[in-house]
Amino acid sequence: MKIVAVTSCISGIAHTYMAAEALEEAAKKAGVEIRVETQGSAGTTPIEADFLADADAAVFAHELQVKDRERFAGLPTVDVPVSDAISGADALVAKAIAEATEQQKSGAKRSGAAAASAPSAEASATKPSAGKSIMNKLMTGVSYMIPFVAAGGILIAIGFLLGGYLVMNHYSIDGLNDIPTLWANFNFGDITWWGALAFWTGKAAFAFLVPVLAGYIAYAIADRPGLAPGFVGGSIAVTIGAGFLGGIAAGFIGGYAAYWIARIKLPRAIDALKPVVIIPLIASIVTGFLMFTVVGAPVSLLMTALNDWLSSFGSGNLLILGLVLGAMMGLDLGGPVNKVAYLFATTGLDAGITALQAQSGQDPSSIPQLVIMAAVMAAGMTPPLGIALATVLQKNKFSKAERDNGKAAWLLGASFISEGAIPFAAADPLRILPATIIGSAVTGGLVGIFGASLTAPHGGIWVIGLIGHPWLFLLAVIIGTLVTGAVVVAAKNIGAAAKSNSAATTPSSADELLAS
Numbered sequence: 001m002k003i004v005a006v007t008s009c010i011s012g013i014a015h016t017y018m019a020a021e022a023l024e025e026a027a028k029k030a031g032v033e034i035r036v037e038t039q040g041s042a043g044t045t046p047i048e049a050d051f052l053a054d055a056d057a058a059v060f061a062h063e064l065q066v067k068d069r070e071r072f073a074g075l076p077t078v079d080v081p082v083s084d085a086i087s088g089a090d091a092l093v094a095k096a097i098a099e100a101t102e103q104q105k106s107g108a109k110r111s112g113a114a115a116a117s118a119p120s121a122e123a124s125a126t127k128p129s130a131g132k133s134i135m136n137k138l139m140t141g142v143s144y145m146i147p148f149v150a151a152g153g154i155l156i157a158i159g160f161l162l163g164g165y166l167v168m169n170h171y172s173i174d175g176l177n178d179i180p181t182l183w184a185n186f187n188f189g190d191i192t193w194w195g196a197l198a199f200w201t202g203k204a205a206f207a208f209l210v211p212v213l214a215g216y217i218a219y220a221i222a223d224r225p226g227l228a229p230g231f232v233g234g235s236i237a238v239t240i241g242a243g244f245l246g247g248i249a250a251g252f253i254g255g256y257a258a259y260w261i262a263r264i265k266l267p268r269a270i271d272a273l274k275p276v277v278i279i280p281l282i283a284s285i286v287t288g289f290l291m292f293t294v295v296g297a298p299v300s301l302l303m304t305a306l307n308d309w310l311s312s313f314g315s316g317n318l319l320i321l322g323l324v325l326g327a328m329m330g331l332d333l334g335g336p337v338n339k340v341a342y343l344f345a346t347t348g349l350d351a352g353i354t355a356l357q358a359q360s361g362q363d364p365s366s367i368p369q370l371v372i373m374a375a376v377m378a379a380g381m382t383p384p385l386g387i388a389l390a391t392v393l394q395k396n397k398f399s400k401a402e403r404d405n406g407k408a409a410w411l412l413g414a415s416f417i418s419e420g421a422i423p424f425a426a427a428d429p430l431r432i433l434p435a436t437i438i439g440s441a442v443t444g445g446l447v448g449i450f451g452a453s454l455t456a457p458h459g460g461i462w463v464i465g466l467i468g469h470p471w472l473f474l475l476a477v478i479i480g481t482l483v484t485g486a487v488v489v490a491a492k493n494i495g496a497a498a499k500s501n502s503a504a505t506t507p508s509s510a511d512e513l514l515a516s
Contacts (some may be wrong), residue, residue: 001032003096004047004075005059006038006066009082016040016402019061019085026089032097039067045342053502057090061085063399064143065136065220076103105288134252141217141251142426148208154408155202156417160462163195209419210234210247214427216312217251222258228280229254235289239440240296241339243332244422252442253290255282302337320372320449325372326379326480333383334419345369345376346457374467377416378447378477379440379494381460384413384420385433385477386439386484390492397467397492410448413481416460431491437483446476 005023009015020036027034035047035055044067058075060066061082075101078092085092173182182200187193211234218230233250240246261279270278328341391398391406398406406424414419425432453468467473 001033001057001097001100002051002055003027003032003057003059003100004055004072004092005034005036005085006039006062007036007082008062008064008066009401011401015063015108016084016193018400019082021053022086022089023059023061023093023372026056026093026454029090030097031095032092032093032253032362035065039064048091049255057096059085061092063136064140065471071454076100091377094188102413125396137220137252137255138216138248139427140220141213141215142423144216145209145213145426147159147422148205148212152202152205152209152419154411155198156415158197159197159460160415161194161195163192163199170472182399206419207238209422210238210244210250213244214247214251214254217248217257219254221255221311222262222279223415225275225279226255226258227263229258229283229287232284232337233291236288236291238298240291242291242295243334243338245332246291246295248426250287250291252281254287255404257286266362297386306424318368318375318451319445320448321372322379322444322446322448323441324444325376326447327380329418329438330383330438330440330484333421333425333436338380338418341376342380345373356432367453369469370455371448371451373456373457374452374473375444375447377454377458377460378452379418379444381413381419381477382416382439382443383425383436384409384436385481387424387488388413389481389485390435390488392490394492397489414461416458431494432488435484435487435491438487439480442483443476443480445472446479450476452476 001064001512003121005020007016007019007023009019016038017040020038023036024034033051035051037044039062046068054412055072058072058077060077060079061084063082076096078096078099080092120506151159154313182193182196184471186197214237215227215230216232220226220228230251233254233300234247237243237250237338242249258279261282262274266274266278325341325345328337330336368392388409391403391409395403409420409424421432421436425436450469450472452470452473454463454465454473456466459466464470
């Protein structure tokens with residue numbers, strides 16, 4: 001009996017290789033041969049063709065789409081999340097043995113070279129559900145985006161630490177406004193220049209977040225022909241201010257456009273041009289058209305409506321404004337709604353600072369614009385902080401990769417980089433986004449009640465000296481972080497009992513499964 005297996009996880013690091021080791025141990029105990037292909041961050045070494053041709057069954061323990069899945073056509077397949085292989089490899093191997101034995105009894109065992117032909121009924125029977133297929137494609141995009149979030153966010157935080165919260169205004173990257181350009185005037189002996197270098201490098205990394213997310217969702221759908229329309233759609237999502245939610249839409253639009261165009265039959269003479277010219281060109285046109293005309297218009301209307309709605313509140317009721325702006329900051333984590341709230345606050349910041357300067361000695365908490373700025377920044381800090389807390393409070397609800405990302409989220413949240421929560425929200429929006437909305441709304445409302453103020457547009461804890469009533473500001477952030485973390489944990493536990501009961505009915509060893 002020969003079994004082939006593929007393992008992969010979001011980050012392609014810990015769980016990918018832990019699952020492979022567990023399957024190898026289980027196969028050894030069951031007395032069968034196995035070859036495990038780890039599709040991880042260190043690259044992929046394909047299973048030997050000879051072994052694959054003679055294989056009797058396949059096990060896919062993965063969170064990302066299996067690469068070149070057609071190689072396994074005709075094999076009875078056990079398809080599960082990667083965590084199942086770590087905790088129950090014996091049962092998976094036993095199930096693969098049972099299905100291979102059943103196929104052999106039926107006389108349908110695939111043969112040698114014919115194994116790699118068109119997908120058989122067995123392969124079709126193990127095709128993942130539509131929901132799981134969509135999640136696999138989404139997780140592919142998230143996995144490629146994570147390094148950009150971590151590297152860019154930490155670099156921006158270092159930039160604020162070394163160069164101050166106005167680091168972006170002191171040094172230019174475009175040569176405009178008579179500000180010294182970073183590359184032409186770099187002063188190696190001035191630490192603020194190093195801060196500017198870190199800041200702008202981090203900003204460059206952040207510019208790729210949405211395009212990378214969209215590009216690799218499209219790649220998971222249509223392979224390499226999907227990359228161009230996916231990246232183009234992601235860039236358009238940034239241009240029209242659609243944020244990471246727009247990037248997700250762009251990834252699926254570009255990917256499926258490329259996928260269906262690839263299935264159009266063309267004359268042999270031009271068929272060779274399909275993957276490098278025809279598919280990327282037409283799919284990019286389709287994606288651009290839909291992003292600008294279908295996605296762009298509603299986003300633009302939403303932005304205008306939100307601005308008008310916020311302006312109708314005035315600045316008299318800081319509690320309500322804090323709640324509303326806070327909820328908006330937690331809704332799409334750097335997306336269009338988040339940006340409207342942030343711009344609403346920063347637009348009034350100059351007027352608030354002018355009022356403070358004109359009335360020397362005045363309490364900043366009496367100037368509404370400065371309180372609004374504080375509410376927005378505090379509310380933007382709590383999503384990453386709350387999720388980071390949740391990864392500590394209930395580790396078993398998060399993968400190793402997510403817990404590692406949670407460690408980086410502490411720094412990102414403290415630095416007012418809401419995007420630190422995006423990988424979690426993109427992977428599980430129905431649980432994460434309600435938590436970030438509630439936690440951020442609570443934070444913004446508390447700042448409005450406490451009257452904490454802020455004269456800086458950014459910076460997080462690094463501009464604590466510019467915050468009025470800093471201890472009350474920090475208290476609001478702490479409470480919001482606790483609320484966010486608690487809601488995340490509660491949401492992650494929804495359905496856990498049912499899943500646990502289902503798992504309890506699954507045989508836990510190869511012997512039990514074979515006996516059944």
